[in-house]
Amino acid sequence: MADYDLAIIGGGLNGVCMARDAAGRGLRVVLIEQGDLGSGHSASMGLMQGHFTGIERGALLGISRLLAERGKWLNNAPHLVRPLQMTMPAHDDHRPPWMIRSMLQIYDRLSPRQGLPRSASLDVTHHEAGVPLKRPFGLAFAWSECVADISRLLVLAAVDAAERGATVMTGARCVRADRTDIWRLALVNRGRRTSLTARALANAAGAWIPSVAETVLRIAAPPMKLMVSSQIVLKRRFDHHGVYAFQNNDRELIYAAPWHGDFTIVGNAERPFTGDPAIVSASAEDVNHLCRATGRYFREPVEAVDVVHLQSALYPAGLRGGDGGIGTVRFDAGRKAAPLLTVFGGDATMSRRRAEMAVSRLTPFYPMSRPWTATAPLPGGDFPWDRLGDQIERAQERWPFLDARQAARLVAAYGTRLEVILGAARSRDDLGPRFGPDLTAAEARYLMTNEWARFPEDILWRRSKLGLSMSRESCEALARFMTTAAEPQPYLSSTANACVERSVFRS
Numbered sequence: 473m474a475d476y477d478l479a480i481i482g483g484g485l486n487g488v489c490m491a492r493d494a495a496g497r498g499l500r501v502v503l504i505e506q507g508d509l510g511s512g513h514s515a516s517m518g519l520m521q522g523h524f525t526g527i528e529r530g531a532l533l534g535i536s537r538l539l540a541e542r543g544k545w546l547n548n549a550p551h552l553v554r555p556l557q558m559t560m561p562a563h564d565d566h567r568p569p570w571m572i573r574s575m576l577q578i579y580d581r582l583s584p585r586q587g588l589p590r591s592a593s594l595d596v597t598h599h600e601a602g603v604p605l606k607r608p609f610g611l612a613f614a615w616s617e618c619v620a621d622i623s624r625l626l627v628l629a630a631v632d633a634a635e636r637g638a639t640v641m642t643g644a645r646c647v648r649a650d651r652t653d654i655w656r657l658a659l660v661n662r663g664r665r666t667s668l669t670a671r672a673l674a675n676a677a678g679a680w681i682p683s684v685a686e687t688v689l690r691i692a693a694p695p696m697k698l699m700v701s702s703q704i705v706l707k708r709r710f711d712h713h714g715v716y717a718f719q720n721n722d723r724e725l726i727y728a729a730p731w732h733g734d735f736t737i738v739g740n741a742e743r744p745f746t747g748d749p750a751i752v753s754a755s756a757e758d759v760n761h762l763c764r765a766t767g768r769y770f771r772e773p774v775e776a777v778d779v780v781h782l783q784s785a786l787y788p789a790g791l792r793g794g795d796g797g798i799g800t801v802r803f804d805a806g807r808k809a810a811p812l813l814t815v816f817g818g819d820a821t822m823s824r825r826r827a828e829m830a831v832s833r834l835t836p837f838y839p840m841s842r843p844w845t846a847t848a849p850l851p852g853g854d855f856p857w858d859r860l861g862d863q864i865e866r867a868q869e870r871w872p873f874l875d876a877r878q879a880a881r882l883v884a885a886y887g888t889r890l891e892v893i894l895g896a897a898r899s900r901d902d903l904g905p906r907f908g909p910d911l912t913a914a915e916a917r918y919l920m921t922n923e924w925a926r927f928p929e930d931i932l933w934r935r936s937k938l939g940l941s942m943s944r945e946s947c948e949a950l951a952r953f954m955t956t957a958a959e960p961q962p963y964l965s966s967t968a969n970a971c972v973e974r975s976v977f978r979s
């Protein structure tokens with residue numbers, strides 16, 4: 473008998489959502505990730521949207537599917553997903569106002585009624601949304617979308633998978649997979665060679681899918697064109713919680729969104745990519761493009777020198793939004809050839825549904841229970857989406873040493889699971905040493921024990937974005953803490969500087 477029913481290569485959103493779905497349906501699952509969970513994709517603004525401009529292409533079915541999924545995430549991950557107002561300043565050079573108004577009316581009809589405000593025209597000369605904008609913009613359009621903390625969503629989906637019995641391996645690279653009536657996998661797991669067997673295999677290796685197909689599975693790679701998508705982070709440009717959608721010369725939208733308190737994130741600059749997926753970076757042209765596009769709208773100039781952080785990641789071309797965000801699920805099996813799933817692309821919004829579709833392809837092979845994730849909250853998400861404020865208030869009552877900002881950050885990251893981290897603490901000192909103003913040893917230890925964090929950057933850039941405001945000294949102190957708090961493991965000799973590699977600190 474094989475060790476597992478399903479082995480999944482790749483701990484990105486597609487891999488973890490499949491692991492969660494399959495584990496909850498009774499399969500014995502192993503998830504194999506060569507780095508950290510989500511390390512292939514740390515660059516996302518996390519917009520969960522129906523892509524309303526798809527109406528121009530008549531993509532109504534895709535839009536309504538995306539909007540339905542958006543609603544499910546809002547219900548199932550109310551700590552990680554929040555509604556927001558999207559604002560698009562009217563611009564005479566692009567879509568005329570009457571066109572945007574009619575498209576938004578259709579969009580309203582496609583949106584499930586969830587208590588989110590309908591679209592509206594805004595006189596931004598008398599509205600907070602107009603404050604950061606240049607004077608000529610008097611009219612704007614507003615509608616509802618959602619934004620999610622995708623990195624945490626991904627990690628919490630993995631936590632749920634593990635709690636339902638999945639084995640989650642990080643720092644484990646699949647180097648070979650031999651196919652007969654089962655799969656035999658060779659791994660390099662934290663420096664050690666190991667092997668395992670599985671009845672089915674999923675290649676969910678994101679941008680590495682072609683190289684995994686060719687070098688690990690030794691089959692033809694699926695056709696896949698990669699795009700590199702980049703974002704810039706600026707010091708905060710506006711005080712409200714909404715997101716701007718700026719029309720650009722090429723009819724694409726550039727978004728500017730609030731980001732982790734003191735920052736504004738601007739994206740996306742996209743261009744075709746060839747090369748090694750492990751080496752992706754924003755070019756000077758990407759940065760200039762984003763500065764130019766936002767500089768047309770913001771009153772304060774936006775220049776390359778204002779960029780405090782850059783991030784980039786790869787995604788398969790043409791597979792976001794345009795196809796209703798569903799991406800690609802390929803299935804292949806035969807006599808004496810164990811099943812192989814290849815899953816890639818698509819919007820984060822559709823990742824739950826995509827995983828459900830992928831795992832369901834295995835139903836002819838194994839008995840498994842029915843799809844279940846549509847109504848199941850992620851860990852910590854067992855409260856209604858419009859009660860986040862109550863949860864924050866409750867946290868401040870329970871742990872009065874938290875200020876409003878700390879309580880909001882912690883509840884937004886952990887939801888009702890905050891209890892496990894803070895427990896009976898009566899003061900900040902009960903939570904151990906501090907790294908920077910916000911991170912405590914209790915939180916870091918929880919992330920190491922329960923969420924597979926191994927290195928400072930796992931905590932500072934993926935399970936939080938505290939790296940944005942942490943000094944080099946605090947990063948180094950955290951690295952020392954993680955080395956001593958962990959079981960002695962050779963891989964923890966990573967440099968203390970890992971956490972500052974990606975950021976350009978300016979404060």
Ligand SMILES: Cc1cc2nc3c(=O)[nH]c(=O)nc-3n(C[C@H](O)[C@H](O)[C@H](O)COP(=O)(O)OP(=O)(O)OC[C@H]3O[C@@H](n4cnc5c(N)ncnc54)[C@H](O)[C@@H]3O)c2cc1C
Pocket residue numbers: 481482483484485486487504505506507508509510511512513515516517518519520521622644645646647676677678679680684688701702784785786787792815816817818819820821822823
């Ligand atoms: C820049 C960017 C921005 C995005 N923004 C949005 C957004 O705003 N809204 C939205 O809805 N969607 C967005 N998306 C899309 C969404 O996030 C995708 O659904 C998601 O990226 C899917 O990733 P994945 O799991 O297929 O691949 P990845 O996240 O790349 O994961 C693949 C994993 O496989 C691992 N791996 C590779 N080879 C091996 C091996 N041999 N052994 C073990 N592990 C291996 C890699 O380390 C990697 O972690 C964005 C995507 C990108 C790239």
